[in-house]
Amino acid sequence: MWFVTVLGPVPPAHKTQEWMDHATQVLVYRVTYGITDQAVALGVAPDEYVPRRTEWHRELTKDLRRW
Numbered sequence: 001m002w003f004v005t006v007l008g009p010v011p012p013a014h015k016t017q018e019w020m021d022h023a024t025q026v027l028v029y030r031v032t033y034g035i036t037d038q039a040v041a042l043g044v045a046p047d048e049y050v051p052r053r054t055e056w057h058r059e060l061t062k063d064l065r066r067w
Contacts, residue, residue, distance in 0.1 A: 006064050007067050026041050033053060042057055
């Protein structure tokens with residue numbers, strides 16, 4: 001459910017590679033941090049500042065706004 005909500009059901013005809021890159025990054029983030037939320041792609045933002053995770057979450061959140 002989260003995937004379709006954030007990225008849509010299929011890649012767009014234009015910018016397909018960019019879409020695939022974003023989808024891959026979201027999947028990697030979810031696996032890396034054990035995100036299991038079925039509705040929210042990235043889960044909740046980290047409670048405390050953990051440099052790599054916090055910045056990655058911010059970057060993905062910003063990038064996903066375009067889709």
